[in-house]
Amino acid sequence: MGIFLLHFSPTGSSKRVGKLLAKVWKEPVKRIDLTKQNFEYAHTFNQEDVCYFAVPAFGGRVPALALAHLTEIRGKETPAILIATYGNRAFDDLFLELQDFLSPKGFVVNAAVASVTEHSIVGEFGTGRPNEADIAELNDFAKKIQIKIQAQPSEISALGNKPYRSYQTADYRPLTSDACTDCKLCAEKCPTCAIPYENPRETIFEKCILCMRCIHICPEKARYVDPTAIASLKNHLQEVATGHKANQLFLK
Structure with a gap:
């Protein structure tokens, strides 16, 4: 049995949440960093393995580069756990998109976790998260996922909508x-x-x-990032990214 964490984590949040969820197993966690420059990785995982896929929500979608870096992996009815980190707005169609990508490759999605983290551009949304309460909750999620995989692994229902949310790039850069x-x-x-x-x-x-x-x-x-661009984004997100969003676990 192997425990694998495949993470695309430019600012470290997805890696951190992924490590929290995967460490529940006694086996050491083997990390594959999808964020690496000029990344290449080909591997076939077995049915006895467990794979955690942790990515941030980019406009409610899976980062295209993360999917590109997962092209050469395969599973053999391998249990998979999807992890979405998002900056207190929404994860939208990320889980459905990632499940649609992984299922034909031989992975069986047993669970999904949406974790609120600090927004990568406008840090006042989701500030300080995951905090101590979040970490305790994520540890509880990890145990429930482990119990399901050990007892009766099964695929969860697809989470999201088609067509996937349209992703639009901004007109500013660092x-x-x-x-x-x-x-x-x-x-x-x-x-x-x-x-x-x-x-x-x-x-x-x-x-x-x-x-x-x-x-x-x-x-x-x-x-x-230009303060004017940040102010504009903050204004755009103000109504949808304020308040305390809850972490979510999907097991069915």
Whole structure:
């Protein structure tokens, strides 16, 4: 039996939640980082394995790059747990899209978990989450998922709607301030190679997916999004991303 966590986690939130849920097993968790630059991975999982797939909701959808990095995996009626992290708005059709992608590859989705995390761009939505109460709840979710898989694994009903929610990219990208020291960490870690190594102060607009990794990992806090764009996004999300959203577990 192998426990696998496959995570696309530019800012670390999906990885953190995935680790919380997967650690319930006695076996060590083998992590596959789908966020790596120039990622390539091919593997066939067995029926005795358990795979956790953790991704953030990008406009209520699975990040396209995450799906691209999962192209060469296969299962053999392998139990799968889907994990969506989202910035206090909604996860929309993410679970359905991911289930539709994995099921033909031989995975059986036994559970899904939606976890509220701090919004990657407008941090005041979902601030500080997952907090202590969230972590306790996620640990409880993990035990219930384990019990189901050990007792009677079965596929859950599809969660979402078709056609999937339309995903629209924003017309802004991260900028760089004079605090940049050309350490090139952002260029080395950008999942899409959108930051030229020879000039890490730039951002290639067409390649950038606004994952916010460069902003979160910059040691000098030199990468940022234009405050005007943040204010506009905040205003757009104000009615749908305020208040305390609940984490959710789906087992049926």
